[in-house]
Amino acid sequence: MEPVRVAVRTADPIMHAGLTSFLRTRPELVVVEPGELTERDVLVVHAERMTPQVVAELRGDGAQTRVPKVLLAGEVRENDILTAVECRVVAVLPRARTSGEHLVEAVLSVVPGRGLLPADLLGRLLDTVRQLEHAVPPAPGVGAAGLTAREVDVLRLMAEGCDTAEIADKLCYSERTVKNTVYGLTNRLNLRNRPHAVAYAMRAGVI
Numbered sequence: 001m002e003p004v005r006v007a008v009r010t011a012d013p014i015m016h017a018g019l020t021s022f023l024r025t026r027p028e029l030v031v032v033e034p035g036e037l038t039e040r041d042v043l044v045v046h047a048e049r050m051t052p053q054v055v056a057e058l059r060g061d062g063a064q065t066r067v068p069k070v071l072l073a074g075e076v077r078e079n080d081i082l083t084a085v086e087c088r089v090v091a092v093l094p095r096a097r098t099s100g101e102h103l104v105e106a107v108l109s110v111v112p113g114r115g116l117l118p119a120d121l122l123g124r125l126l127d128t129v130r131q132l133e134h135a136v137p138p139a140p141g142v143g144a145a146g147l148t149a150r151e152v153d154v155l156r157l158m159a160e161g162c163d164t165a166e167i168a169d170k171l172c173y174s175e176r177t178v179k180n181t182v183y184g185l186t187n188r189l190n191l192r193n194r195p196h197a198v199a200y201a202m203r204a205g206v207i
Contacts, residue, residue: 003027006107007034009057010046019044019072022100028108039066042110044103046095048074050083058087068110068193072098081195090193147206151185154178155201158194 006029008019023044024031037043047054050073058069070091071084084092091106147155157167168175182194191197201207
C-alpha cells in the first residue's frame with residue numbers, strides 16, 4: 001500500500017516541529033505541506049481549544065474543505081464536537097492521552113473511512129445530538145427506512161463505543177463484513193465518517 005500523505009497545522013512552532021519530525025520517521029506516512037493536500041490525504045491539526053480561528057482552519061478553503069482532518073486537542077467541549085464533525089474531522093484525540101502510535105493509527109484510519117472518537121467524546125456527541133433532536137424536528141422523510149437492520153445493529157454497537165472487532169464478535173459477523181457495512185451506509189447516505197453516521201442514526205430515531 002502506498003504511504004499516506006499527511007500535513008501538520010498548528011500555531012505552536014515547537015509542536016509543529018515535533019509532530020512533523022515524528023511523522024517523518026514513519027515509513028507508512030509521507031509529510032507534505034498543507035497546500036499540497038487533496039481529499040485522499042490527511043491534515044493533522046493541533047489546537048488547545050476550538051476557537052473561531054481553529055474552526056475556520058478546520059473548515060478549510062477551496063480544495064482543503066474536503067481534506068480529512070485529525071484533531072489533536074487540549075480541550076474539546078460538548079458544543080464543539082458536532083462542529084468538528086461538520087468540518088470533516090474524522091478523529092478527535094485528547095493531547096494529554098495520545099501517544100505517537102495512537103496518532104499514527106488515527107491518520108491511517110482515515111484511509112478506510114473509519115474515524116475515531118474517544119469513548120467520553122462519543123458520549124458527549126450522542127448527548128449533543130439528543131438535545132438537537134428535542135430542539136429541531138427531524139427532516140421530512142428521514143427515518144428507519146434509510147438503514148437496513150444490519151446497519152442499525154452495527155450503528156447501535158458503535159454508539160456504545162464498540163470497535164470493529166467487538167461489533168463483529170457481538171453480531172457474529174466477520175470484521176470485513178462490519179467494515180463493508182459501515183463503508184456502504186456512509187457512502188450511500190453521504191456521511192463523512194463513523195461519528196457522523198452515529199449522529200445521523202440518532203437524529204433518524206433508530207438508535
